[in-house]
Amino acid sequence: MSEVKTTEAQTAAPAAAKPETNKLGLKKLDYQGAPSTLCTGCGHDSITTHIISALYESGIDPYELGKMSGIGCSSKTPAYFSSRSFAFNSVHGRMPAVSTGVKMGNRNLKLLGVSGDGDTASIGIGTFTHLIRRNLPLVYIIENNGVYGLTKGQFSATSERGAKLKSGTVNTHEQIDLCALAIELGCSFVARSFSGDPKQLVPLIKAAFHHPGTAVIDVISPCVTFNNHEGSPRSYDMVKQHNVRLQELGFVEPAEPIQAQYAEGETKEIRMPDGSLLFLKKLDPSSHDVSNKMAALSALHETRASGKILTGMFYINPDSVDFLANQNLPEKPLANLNESDTRPPAEVLARMLEPFA
Amino acid sequence: MSEVKTTEAQTAAPAAAKPETNKLGLKKLDYQGAPSTLCTGCGHDSITTHIISALYESGIDPYELGKMSGIGCSSKTPAYFSSRSFAFNSVHGRMPAVSTGVKMGNRNLKLLGVSGDGDTASIGIGTFTHLIRRNLPLVYIIENNGVYGLTKGQFSATSERGAKLKSGTVNTHEQIDLCALAIELGCSFVARSFSGDPKQLVPLIKAAFHHPGTAVIDVISPCVTFNNHEGSPRSYDMVKQHNVRLQELGFVEPAEPIQAQYAEGETKEIRMPDGSLLFLKKLDPSSHDVSNKMAALSALHETRASGKILTGMFYINPDSVDFLANQNLPEKPLANLNESDTRPPAEVLARMLEPFA
Amino acid sequence: MNPVINDFVLNVATVNGSGSQSSNMIILKALFRMGIPTGGKNLFPSNIAGLPTWFSIRVNRDGYIARKRDIDFTIAMNPATVAEDIREVKPGGVFMYNDDLKFDRALLRNDTINMAVPFRKIVDGVTTAIKMKKFLTNMVYVGLVAELTGIDKEVLRKSAMDQFGKKNASIVEENLKAIEAGAAYAAEHFKNPFPFKVQSMNKTQGKILIDGNTAAAMGLVYGGCTFMSWYPITPSSSLAEAFAGYAAKYRKTADGKNSYSIIQAEDELSAMGMVLGASWTGARAMTTTSGPGISLMSEFAGYSYFAEIPAVVWDVQRAGPSTGLPTRTSQGDISFIATISHGDTKHIMLFPASPQECFDYGQTAFDLAERLQTAVFVLSDLDLGMNYWITDRFQPPTKPFDRGKVMTAETLSTKAAFGRYEDSDGDGIPYRTLPGTKHPMAPYFTRGSGHDEKARYTESNEVYKRVLDRLAKKFNTAKTYVPAPIIENTAGSKVGVIAFGSTDIVMAEVRSQLKKNGVEPSYMRIRAYPFNQDVETFIKSHDRVYVVEQNRDGQMKNLLTAEFSHLAPRLRSVLHYDGLPVYADAVVNPIVAAERGQMN
Amino acid sequence: MNPVINDFVLNVATVNGSGSQSSNMIILKALFRMGIPTGGKNLFPSNIAGLPTWFSIRVNRDGYIARKRDIDFTIAMNPATVAEDIREVKPGGVFMYNDDLKFDRALLRNDTINMAVPFRKIVDGVTTAIKMKKFLTNMVYVGLVAELTGIDKEVLRKSAMDQFGKKNASIVEENLKAIEAGAAYAAEHFKNPFPFKVQSMNKTQGKILIDGNTAAAMGLVYGGCTFMSWYPITPSSSLAEAFAGYAAKYRKTADGKNSYSIIQAEDELSAMGMVLGASWTGARAMTTTSGPGISLMSEFAGYSYFAEIPAVVWDVQRAGPSTGLPTRTSQGDISFIATISHGDTKHIMLFPASPQECFDYGQTAFDLAERLQTAVFVLSDLDLGMNYWITDRFQPPTKPFDRGKVMTAETLSTKAAFGRYEDSDGDGIPYRTLPGTKHPMAPYFTRGSGHDEKARYTESNEVYKRVLDRLAKKFNTAKTYVPAPIIENTAGSKVGVIAFGSTDIVMAEVRSQLKKNGVEPSYMRIRAYPFNQDVETFIKSHDRVYVVEQNRDGQMKNLLTAEFSHLAPRLRSVLHYDGLPVYADAVVNPIVAAERGQMN
Numbered sequence A, B: 001m002s003e004v005k006t007t008e009a010q011t012a013a014p015a016a017a018k019p020e021t022n023k024l025g026l027k028k029l030d031y032q033g034a035p036s037t038l039c040t041g042c043g044h045d046s047i048t049t050h051i052i053s054a055l056y057e058s059g060i061d062p063y064e065l066g067k068m069s070g071i072g073c074s075s076k077t078p079a080y081f082s083s084r085s086f087a088f089n090s091v092h093g094r095m096p097a098v099s100t101g102v103k104m105g106n107r108n109l110k111l112l113g114v115s116g117d118g119d120t121a122s123i124g125i126g127t128f129t130h131l132i133r134r135n136l137p138l139v140y141i142i143e144n145n146g147v148y149g150l151t152k153g154q155f156s157a158t159s160e161r162g163a164k165l166k167s168g169t170v171n172t173h174e175q176i177d178l179c180a181l182a183i184e185l186g187c188s189f190v191a192r193s194f195s196g197d198p199k200q201l202v203p204l205i206k207a208a209f210h211h212p213g214t215a216v217i218d219v220i221s222p223c224v225t226f227n228n229h230e231g232s233p234r235s236y237d238m239v240k241q242h243n244v245r246l247q248e249l250g251f252v253e254p255a256e257p258i259q260a261q262y263a264e265g266e267t268k269e270i271r272m273p274d275g276s277l278l279f280l281k282k283l284d285p286s287s288h289d290v291s292n293k294m295a296a297l298s299a300l301h302e303t304r305a306s307g308k309i310l311t312g313m314f315y316i317n318p319d320s321v322d323f324l325a326n327q328n329l330p331e332k333p334l335a336n337l338n339e340s341d342t343r344p345p346a347e348v349l350a351r352m353l354e355p356f357a
Numbered sequence C, D: 001m002n003p004v005i006n007d008f009v010l011n012v013a014t015v016n017g018s019g020s021q022s023s024n025m026i027i028l029k030a031l032f033r034m035g036i037p038t039g040g041k042n043l044f045p046s047n048i049a050g051l052p053t054w055f056s057i058r059v060n061r062d063g064y065i066a067r068k069r070d071i072d073f074t075i076a077m078n079p080a081t082v083a084e085d086i087r088e089v090k091p092g093g094v095f096m097y098n099d100d101l102k103f104d105r106a107l108l109r110n111d112t113i114n115m116a117v118p119f120r121k122i123v124d125g126v127t128t129a130i131k132m133k134k135f136l137t138n139m140v141y142v143g144l145v146a147e148l149t150g151i152d153k154e155v156l157r158k159s160a161m162d163q164f165g166k167k168n169a170s171i172v173e174e175n176l177k178a179i180e181a182g183a184a185y186a187a188e189h190f191k192n193p194f195p196f197k198v199q200s201m202n203k204t205q206g207k208i209l210i211d212g213n214t215a216a217a218m219g220l221v222y223g224g225c226t227f228m229s230w231y232p233i234t235p236s237s238s239l240a241e242a243f244a245g246y247a248a249k250y251r252k253t254a255d256g257k258n259s260y261s262i263i264q265a266e267d268e269l270s271a272m273g274m275v276l277g278a279s280w281t282g283a284r285a286m287t288t289t290s291g292p293g294i295s296l297m298s299e300f301a302g303y304s305y306f307a308e309i310p311a312v313v314w315d316v317q318r319a320g321p322s323t324g325l326p327t328r329t330s331q332g333d334i335s336f337i338a339t340i341s342h343g344d345t346k347h348i349m350l351f352p353a354s355p356q357e358c359f360d361y362g363q364t365a366f367d368l369a370e371r372l373q374t375a376v377f378v379l380s381d382l383d384l385g386m387n388y389w390i391t392d393r394f395q396p397p398t399k400p401f402d403r404g405k406v407m408t409a410e411t412l413s414t415k416a417a418f419g420r421y422e423d424s425d426g427d428g429i430p431y432r433t434l435p436g437t438k439h440p441m442a443p444y445f446t447r448g449s450g451h452d453e454k455a456r457y458t459e460s461n462e463v464y465k466r467v468l469d470r471l472a473k474k475f476n477t478a479k480t481y482v483p484a485p486i487i488e489n490t491a492g493s494k495v496g497v498i499a500f501g502s503t504d505i506v507m508a509e510v511r512s513q514l515k516k517n518g519v520e521p522s523y524m525r526i527r528a529y530p531f532n533q534d535v536e537t538f539i540k541s542h543d544r545v546y547v548v549e550q551n552r553d554g555q556m557k558n559l560l561t562a563e564f565s566h567l568a569p570r571l572r573s574v575l576h577y578d579g580l581p582v583y584a585d586a587v588v589n590p591i592v593a594a595e596r597g598q599m600n
């Protein structure tokens, strides 16, 4: 992006203690969006709060952020954070396709995609699969409540076999575990978290922005209206009860000083291509090595059978080659190319037509 | 299906040795279809031959077989076998959806789905995923040549990263391994074979017809026109060179006598719900146990890195519960239900309207 | 000033997710059970809770219960819209508001009767359970309205009891107390005569008050639907969920099995694929969706047309284009569906105008689909589908199912040969055999590519043209099978009016107002596409024909123009397309103006 | 009987996958380079190898090179179709056949000149390499044709050399020898004068012989296309693959980077989603597909219309509906695309009629899409796209790109406020800001749901109607931007003829034949939808206007009827829709018959 700093006037707060600002000189307030129209207590709203923290702490320039989403309560959330950023609320299940076009059109945009479990695992599973196959650099947050919230609570494809709705309907279908699926498809950054756990989710989101490829974070986000009842495996209580956190997480931006708050030994340090660091302090020595794909898959399959909900970083390969790498794109975004950049000189046309003369 | 035996006259061959017939009294010839319009030497045509063998040996009644396909050279093949069976050549990538409706409409139809790697892994990956999630009883044969044959040889989503077309185009995308994907999605019958290996493929197809759920067989089937060139990982030579066969396979129909041609020890016997038996004689003692999902996944991931092509039965769970089981359908197919079966008596309507009076 | 009897619009402004739906239904039900023609409309937002919602109830002794723009009596419960609600009340109307709301009292108008009600205080008098308070608040206004307008107390109580159905006794008790508290407050504090009163009538005997989607679900149960594949989308989900409920209860076979299968597909494209698979086997298969789903069904719609496979697609239209306004109504999918899918395609459409027709088309749509072996689109809409309408009780259909031309093994054995796409009867409709039919001539290859009369693959130009021509002939034959228009001719009138679907609900009121303006047009309600002879005759016998529809581009008029281009100059559009249901003036004013312009 | 000069149809009947394509191109190229107007059509099957394929070359001194039904000179190389090929030759025509074919010689007709040629023997004289034989066999007929019709030997040699391009010398040598062997055989065995001769002319100076898809690919390179997402489908793949080839060669930036990105998407639905994403950022993004792909793009087409995002969609139409005839042509997607997607949508269509226009629209389509901020559909077809046409050399476009109304950070800072959907200029077209624009007023929320002028979410009925009305105004504004029709008026004529797209190729021949029948109609070629004033004026100034199109339902006529309903009665359809390109008689006969009926 051009080096022009944001020019709008900072409304200096004379008397009060100088408000905390990030490396861009922005306040956390500057990353707010419009007031949410979701149900009070909805997990999605907490995720929005944690996204705001991650954006603020990472010092991401709102102008360089592209907010992408599909359709659902979850997909409305881009309106509730960083209103200084451009947003594209597309059609149901197609956010990955639109995001691919956006990144090709303007490589300088950092893309944050927000989708629901219906939007991703039901109608959107095809575009999700091929997004990962192409490895587009996109932070892909799935706000997973196990149901279609906006259409009043039908099951989605991620809901557990045997789960029961308030209406009594039982899910008889196989559950899709989006994290295991993403790992199998070759995704190089796969994590799960919980809307109520900022200490885990915020560092994951910050790390995802630095990942060279598609970064999938499946965030369990209870729907208080349709899937928070007694016996629902996705209620706040059940998640809190069964949540097994794999690691303590910390993320340090390239320029940031490393406060050595991580104990030696069990802490794994993952260096991202731009020098930023993701610290993973294992909470259980026996938990798997996040750079071992098969170990990650086994861990997920085992816990699924046990009813436990594993959260944290599952698998990461910081040396992943993202989709842009082999597109050989110019620095200047394709969106800004004009006649001079694209029209070959007149004699080229003559050469082109030669074989047809 | 009703017990009425096929009534059409058997053209008895008086002089020649009485032609071999199956349990239905049909000759192998009765399972032929129209002449193929595929390129001579196309792997798909060999698969068609092996399908005919499997149908004939299993004694499947052509009237009870439903031939389903999408669009591609592979999807044309239902016209080249069992022309006494009804066929539904649908639209690109949607065979699984149409098959689901067909099975619900007439539960007595045995469904054989034939699709290509483009039809399944590119445009059809969404319907493939949800077919498996529902576990519809369908024999799903993927004729996998790594390219779109019918549209003249573009890459499909299953082609290996780094593979090169005759035109020089190199595939930069992650490869989708449909077998590993199927296992991860919960498919309870997953195998890979090769169009040139009837000894492996025929028993697999016969077993698949007896499986209580979706049975996926990914058959490598070289496209002699677009993907059989020097250096193509899918050419006949490469496949023959790198093919690692997991097991010797044998299948015995419920009524059939078991010729004990399987050595003790290394042979695993899998009993299907209807009593038929699939024999798996390990060719390498260290190869994985086909009832262990994670072992199957690891085997696939390891070989993929090695360039070897693993074929045979990967994973099978004969106790799988198919989609029909919890639909509580009547014996009589829904297609045959009429007024008497579906119209509730008049007073039921009065009761229905009661709350609206 | 004596009160207006049985002729006013009550508008309740609340917040969605606050449980106001049951209060509104109790009032609506009570009025209906007093024999007074009443219509209820829910104006709800496209989210789950916390946004403005209005419920309007129109009482009208003459039976005119379509939307009416001016509001006589508003109950303002939502702080976010109180200013707007104040403005919307008709001069001389009543603006009752929750006195606990924070808003600038100076906004209150002096040309309306403003009635402040301390809801919290009244509710506190009824219960101390905080969780209950939110729901009981809405019950209070039931009592207020009943008391002020004179709703029969016993009828109100019965309606309240029905509404609470199987809820536990204590909750029912608390709700009734809240209603009574409201009534008592009104009786005690609003002594002067109330301008809008109700009096029992006998206009709803033997009728029911029901939404189109529920009626359609019942119709599908009786119409023989054995397979439904659907994907959730407003405003169509309630149709699928109602069918699931009724089927579970009333569609068990003798041995307890289900005479149906319902699948919530992964998306609408797969849902339509499943319908074609099930229809191909002979099952009565359908899907229900709205605009965005129809767009995803484009490719399979073309397959259904060319391979001639029956299918029923229920489109509960909403305001488009694109995601549009998911909770607003429109008749905007007509042009798209008429020729949906690439290539020369023409599709059959039905336009139900009442819950009764939603019920009847539960069988009619299948009969037509199986008779004509093609897709039949039933174009309902959010207003007809999700709002409540007075309609005659449905009668169980007696007409046997028309399973169309199906060749069985028995009939085949009497034939020398069989061609799946042979026009053996000359009406363009071939015979089909159902998969599994045990006869050597039965099996055929179904494909969306070029095929001849024997369903064999062909790229021959003659055969391809022959098939396209037969399909055109078949579409023409459909004219004799689809429901004919309903025509009420005014002898000698040079002016005609055409409407269809839910617009019909306002047409009685429109025609009566037109009459007062000296315009007495003939009226034709179109019920299906393709148009049969009567449609042409109607247009031909009038000089000026106004086509009234709820879309911007005059989509029905364009279809009529294309079909009867020689009569096109007679057709004029009257269009209403703001997402809210059409109201009488929106139709009367343009027609009167045009006719006046005509005269001088 | 002296020979016919420069006026015959040569038809080569072979099997696909046998390499006949290069032989046919050598003949076609040679004739073209002799300055003789020539057209080549490939009639190929929807599989890869082994099925019947015909290549027809029409030579016509007057430049009439559209399809002509009768065949003067057939070369039968395919045993499977020899009987049919014999029947199809015009009486007095030449039936040359490969004598090695097994067929009943009694079928040969006595009213045609039958010439048996022992291909195997001739080829055996040229090579012993079995693999080469199959390919050399087809080269033999190049020599035969050249010798018999008098194709200039040097020109033929040059064309053969060009055709073999970079193949290795020995292969080129063998091919040339096979050609010469064919010529020698003809010279030696067919001494009597051949009925069809060619003579050099000067009608192709400075011209080129090219297919529409390749021309379009070149046009996209010069039109500034920077993003293409596509999915393989006949007959559109060659457009995408040609663009990929030219872009790789000619679209490198100074530092060797690509000034474009091409993605083969997983399906057409995703491809259209990618186009919208890239267009939204400001890139010139497009996709190319055929009918089935267009159906899958329905939902996103509605999004592009309602959220006003530019997009270019190239539809190389094929015979539908459904899978239809993938290798046959039609103009059957017009009605579907005009109002594609649910709700009130109207879309811009361009109808290129020549490779020249395919080239020009490579920029025009983007200029329109970015100016009008909506999807622009370019309706080419298999005939125009995949067959070979003589056309003027394309000139490099000089007209600057029209990037439409884009508000930059600089222009924003001069504004008090900015609303993405504000109609600030009154032409219905708002200004957009591109993502990444660093100005506080720049960012806005793009959605397919209800939005106001500031792109804020709203469900207000007034705002919704206002937006729909502005979109209608914008579509009207489009009339002044889209290419106007090309009109050739015949002074005083009461009869008009309308055609568009590839049908135009036959119109010169049609008009000359009509003239011979005493009918001299004015001719209008429509180039775009919506129709501008000239289209109305043309219809108005004629009593009877025949709309010629290659679809069954008269789709363009229906659009004209809906647009100008007051003129509808003047419009009549002339339809040709059997999957093969239209030929002169198919248009002349019905018009002459109608006009004759008119007179008495």
Ligand SMILES: Cc1ncc(C[n+]2csc(CCOP(=O)(O)OP(=O)(O)O)c2C)c(N)n1
Pocket: A071, A072, A073, A074, A075, A091, A092, A115, A116, A117, A118, A119, A120, A143, A145, A147, A148, A149, A150, A151, A156, C231, C232, C233, C234, C268, C292, C293, C296, C323
């Ligand atoms: C093509 C299409 N089909 C259906 C819908 C209706 N619809 C809106 S949101 C939604 C599901 C949303 O579920 P999810 O993605 O899990 O988000 P949540 O509401 O649970 O956050 C559906 C089916 C639509 N908008 N478009």
Ligand SMILES: Cc1ncc(C[n+]2csc(CCOP(=O)(O)OP(=O)(O)O)c2C)c(N)n1
Pocket: B071, B072, B073, B074, B075, B091, B092, B115, B116, B117, B118, B119, B120, B143, B145, B147, B148, B149, B150, B151, B156, D231, D232, D233, D234, D268, D292, D293, D296, D323
């Ligand atoms: C909607 C749609 N898009 C594209 C096509 C064109 N098409 C026909 S076959 C095919 C690919 C077939 O590849 P695959 O499934 O691998 O089968 P193969 O030909 O290789 O056996 C495509 C893209 C189509 N028929 N429909």
Ligand code: SF4
Pocket: A037, A038, A039, A041, A042, A043, A044, A073, A074, A145, A149, A150, A222, A223, A224, A225, A226, C048, C049
């Ligand atoms: S319905 Fe569920 S997901 Fe939607 S806003 Fe309410 S709590 Fe959140």
Ligand code: SF4
Pocket: B037, B038, B039, B041, B042, B043, B044, B073, B074, B145, B149, B150, B222, B223, B224, B225, B226, D048, D049
């Ligand atoms: S193109 Fe390839 S896949 Fe198609 S028929 Fe030929 S060899 Fe088989």
Ligand SMILES: [Mg+2]
Pocket: A072, A116, A117, A118, A143, A144, A145, A146, A147, A148, A149, A156
């Ligand atoms: Mg959800």
Ligand SMILES: [Mg+2]
Pocket: B072, B116, B117, B118, B143, B144, B145, B146, B147, B148, B149, B156
């Ligand atoms: Mg393939």
